Amino acid sequence: MEIQQLKVPGYEEVYRATDRRSGLLAFIAVHDTTLGPALGGCRMWHFSREDDAITDVLRLARGMTFKSAVAKTGLGGGKAVIVGDPKTQKSTELFRSMGRFIHTVGGRYITAEDVGTGTGDMITMRGETPYVSGLPRDKGGSGDPSPFTALGTFQGIVACAEEAFGKKDLNGLTVAVQGLGNVGYDLARRLKEAGAKLIVTDVNESRVQQAVKELGARASTPQSIYGETCDILSPCALGAVINDRTIPMLKCRIVAGAANNQLAEDRHGEALLERGILYAPDFVINAGGIINVSVEFQPGGYDEAASTKRVNRIYEAIRDIIATSKAQQIPTSQAAVVLAEKILSDARKAKGLPEPKRFEPAAWPAAVSHGTER
Numbered sequence: 001m002e003i004q005q006l007k008v009p010g011y012e013e014v015y016r017a018t019d020r021r022s023g024l025l026a027f028i029a030v031h032d033t034t035l036g037p038a039l040g041g042c043r044m045w046h047f048s049r050e051d052d053a054i055t056d057v058l059r060l061a062r063g064m065t066f067k068s069a070v071a072k073t074g075l076g077g078g079k080a081v082i083v084g085d086p087k088t089q090k091s092t093e094l095f096r097s098m099g100r101f102i103h104t105v106g107g108r109y110i111t112a113e114d115v116g117t118g119t120g121d122m123i124t125m126r127g128e129t130p131y132v133s134g135l136p137r138d139k140g141g142s143g144d145p146s147p148f149t150a151l152g153t154f155q156g157i158v159a160c161a162e163e164a165f166g167k168k169d170l171n172g173l174t175v176a177v178q179g180l181g182n183v184g185y186d187l188a189r190r191l192k193e194a195g196a197k198l199i200v201t202d203v204n205e206s207r208v209q210q211a212v213k214e215l216g217a218r219a220s221t222p223q224s225i226y227g228e229t230c231d232i233l234s235p236c237a238l239g240a241v242i243n244d245r246t247i248p249m250l251k252c253r254i255v256a257g258a259a260n261n262q263l264a265e266d267r268h269g270e271a272l273l274e275r276g277i278l279y280a281p282d283f284v285i286n287a288g289g290i291i292n293v294s295v296e297f298q299p300g301g302y303d304e305a306a307s308t309k310r311v312n313r314i315y316e317a318i319r320d321i322i323a324t325s326k327a328q329q330i331p332t333s334q335a336a337v338v339l340a341e342k343i344l345s346d347a348r349k350a351k352g353l354p355e356p357k358r359f360e361p362a363a364w365p366a367a368v369s370h371g372t373e374r
Contacts, residue, residue, distance in 0.1 A: 001017055001018070001019040001097060001100065001101065001293060001357075002017065002018050002019075002203030003015055003017045003104060003197060004016045004017075004216075008029075008053075008058065008096070008310055009357050010031075010356055010357050011029060011030065011031050011058070011329070012030045012031065012032060012033060012108075013028075013029075013054065013103070013105065013108065013109075014027070014028070014029045014030070014057075015027065015028045015029075015060070015101075015104075017101040019101075020091040020189055021083070021092075021097070022091065022094045022096070022097035022268055023089070023094060024081065024082065024094055024097040024098060024101070025050075025053075025082070025083040025084070025158025026080060026081060026082045026098055027053055027057045027080065027081045027083075028057070028078065028079075028080045028101065028102065028105060028265070029057045029058050029060075029078055029079050029080075030061065030063035030078040030105065030108055030109050030137070030248055031058075031061040031062050031074070031076070031077040031078055031079075031161070031235075032065065032076050032077050032272050032344065033108055033354070034067040034076060034344055034347050034351070035068060035069060035073075035074060035075060035076050035347055036073075036074045036075040036076050036355065037075060037076060037078070037107060037108055037109070037110050037144045037195075038061070038064070038065075038069075038075070038076040038077050038078025038108060038110065038111075039064065039068065039073070039075040039076070039078065039110045039112065039133065039290065039294065040060065040061060040064040040077060040078040040079040040109070040110075040111070040112070040114075040116055040290075040294065040334070041060075041079065041080070041111065041112045041113055041114025041115075041117070041119075042079075042080040042081070042082065042091070042098065042102075042111045042112070042113065042117050042125075043060070043079070043080070043082070043114040043115045043116055043117065043374045044057070044081075044082040044083075044084055044086040044115070044116030044117050044121075045082075045083070045084075045086070045115060045116050046084060046085040046086075046089075047081075047082070048082050049185070050131065051082070051365035052281070053081050053083050056081055056239075057079050057080065057081040058079040059239065059260075059261045060079035060081075060261065061077055061078050061079040061184055061259055062244070062281075063077070063140040063260055063282070063283045064078060064079055064290070065077025065200065065286045065297060065340070065344070066074075066075030066099040066283045066286075066336070066337060066340035066341075067283035067284070067286075067290055067340075068290060068294070069292060069313075069316060069340040069343040069344055070283070070284050070287065070336065070340050071284075071287040071291050071294070071310075071317075072343075073291060073292065073294035074142050074218060074297070075110075075290075075294055075297070076111075076344070078099070078108075078109040079114075080099060080102065080109070080111055082094070082116075082117075082201045086116035086117065086241065092124055092201070094120050095124040095125050096124060096125070096127065096128050099124065099125030099132070100129070101125065101129065102125065102128075102131055102132070102144060102186030103128060103129035103131050103365025105131070105271065107130075107131050108212055109131065110131045110133055111125065111131065111132055111133070112131070112132070112133045112134035112145065112289075112290075112293050113144075115144070115181075115238070117344065118166075119134070119135065119136050119143070119310075120207075121139075121142060122134055122135055123135060123136070123139065123195070125248050126139075129264055131207070133293045133297075134293050138303075140273050141296060141302070142292050142295060142302045142304075142307070144182070145288070145293055146181075146182035146289065147287035147290045147310050148288040148289050148291065148292035148307060148308070149183045149188070149258055149288040149292075149307070149333075150183050150184075150186035150187040150190060150288070151310075151311050151312070152202055152286065152287055152289075152291070152311045152312075152314040153183070153187050153234070153236075153256070153257065153285050153286055153314075154187055154191065154194075155192045155311070155314045155315040155318075156256055156280045156284070156285030156314050156315065156317075156318045157170070157172065157175070157191070157232060157234065157256045157280070157285075157312075157314055158194075158315060159280075159315045159318035159319045159322070160232070160254045160256045160278050160280050160322075161173065161231075161232070161240055162324050163273075163319075164231075164253045164254050164278050164318075165231070165253070167266060168266070169194075169195070169273065170191065170194040170195055170196045171196070172194030172195060172196075173195075173196050173197070173231040173232060174196065174197045174198075174199065174227055174229075174230045174337055175188075175191050175196045175197070175198055175199070175230060175231065175232040175233075175234055175236065176198075176199040176200075176220065176230040176232070176233050176252070177191070177198060177199070177200045177201075177211075177217075177234045177238035177257075178182075178201055178203075178207065178208075178222070178225050178233070178234065178235045178236060178237055178241065178257065178259075179201075179202055179235065179237030179238075179257075179259065180200055180201075180202040180204070180207040180211055180236070180259075181202075181237070182236070183208075183236055183258045183289075184202070184206065184236030184258065185210075185211065187198060187234065187236060187257075187258060188211055188215055188217065189215060189249050191234075192215045192217075193214065195204050196220075197277060198211065198215055198216070198217035198218065199218050199219070199220050199225070199228050199230060200211065200212070200215075200217040201219070201220040201221055201222050201224075201225045202217060202222075202237070203214045203222060203237075204342065215362035216337055217267075224227075226241075226246045226249040226250060227249040227250075227251060228251065229251045229252075230251065230252050230257075230289040231252060231253055231254065232252055232254040232256055233252045233255050233256075233257070234248060234256055234258070235255065235257035235258075235259040235262050235281075236256035236257045236258040236259055238259060238261055238352075239261030239262055239263040239264075239282075240261060240263070241259065241262055241264075241372045242255060242262050242263050242268050242272065242279075242319065242348070243263075243265070244264070244268075244305065245274065247268060247271050247272065247365065250275070250277060252277065252278070253276070253278060254277065254278045255272060255277055255278070255279045255280070256278075256279070256280035256285055257280075257285070258280060258285070258286040259282070259284075259286070259310075260283075260286065260333060261282065262282045263279075263282075263333060266331075266333065266334075269331035269332065269334060270331050270334075271291050272331065272333075273331045273332075276331065278322070279332050279333055280318055280330065280332070281321060281332055281333050281335075281336035281337075282294065283315050283336065283340075284314065284318060284321060284336050285314060285315075286316060287314060291307065291346065292307045292311065293311050295310070297309040320339075321335045321336050321339065321352045322335075325338065325339070325347060327329055
């Protein structure tokens with residue numbers, strides 16, 4: 001295996017690994033470990049360019065730092081990305097190789113499942129490194145984090161609905177759910193049980209038809225979901241879906257979903273505010289999964305009841321961010337970052353650590369420089 005360190009301003013460690021035998025091409029980004037080891041999922045996706053994979057892993061790692069800070073998990077932020085099609089290119093040797101790659105970071109990065117990976121892949125990697133979380137319950141872990149991500153997202157939606165419509169009750173509200181993976185489908189089920197009407201879309205047509213049949217949803221298409229008339233748009237697929245093209249199309253009062261990095265650029269939070277659309281910052285509303293996994297590291301080990309109690313507090317976190325946004329007259333996306341950065345800054349001061357150099361995401365991946373191989 002060949003491992004190359006990439007120098008990225010504002011990041012503690014970023015690595016690129018290739019392994020000819022297994023076909024591995026992967027990246028690990030450790031953004032910040034001020035609060036503890038960097039925890040973040042391992043994503044597998046068929047990126048068409050390496051630059052896209054680098055951009056993704058950097059964005060996600062930074063988001064994990066903020067997410068863990070606001071969720072008070074006692075952990076830092078990192079992420080891993082495997083370049084490849086998860087439907088056709090998975091193999092035992094590939095994930096063993098990825099496990100060895102993770103092990104070289106020495107515990108400063110702890111992985112978990114993410115888009116394109118599952119508990120079986122985590123078990124394979126666990127054979128090569130102890131720095132794997134989210135294992136099945138019968139393997140001593142916390143199991144699939146998806147239900148907890150869905151629960152937290154649901155609580156965040158309730159908080160937003162209370163602000164926008166003056167009621168916690170979702171009965172009669174229309175929610176357009178974009179993405180029906182494990183999290184999106186469970187969220188749709190919870191919304192249905194709460195009395196919401198559903199509009200759904202996914203690139204997997206069978207999942208759409210399942211939601212139509214089981215949840216009474218109305219089907220839309222990935223292209224038209226943004227223009228659907230609804231009360232709430234809930235992005236639960238990939239990131240950067242709230243952008244210059246889609247914002248003018250929106251016919252909703254709230255954007256609140258489980259996807260990471262929903263805003264293509266930070267300025268899109270301001271654009272939503274200008275349109276009178278309430279945005280639930282993604283790294284706050286979708287923190288349920290990371291909260292659940294973090295409970296594995298608590299004294300006494302994993303406790304589902306304790307995890308559920310902590311995930312339900314996402315409701316209060318979203319309400320606090322909305323209050324800060326209104327008080328300071330800033331977008332909720334900015335209010336969430338302000339809160340996260342204050343938590344990190346206070347921790348650095350307490351430990352006598354310097355403030356890191358700020359780095360604007362818009363500069364990725366141009367600012368990445370290649371270091372030495374090891």
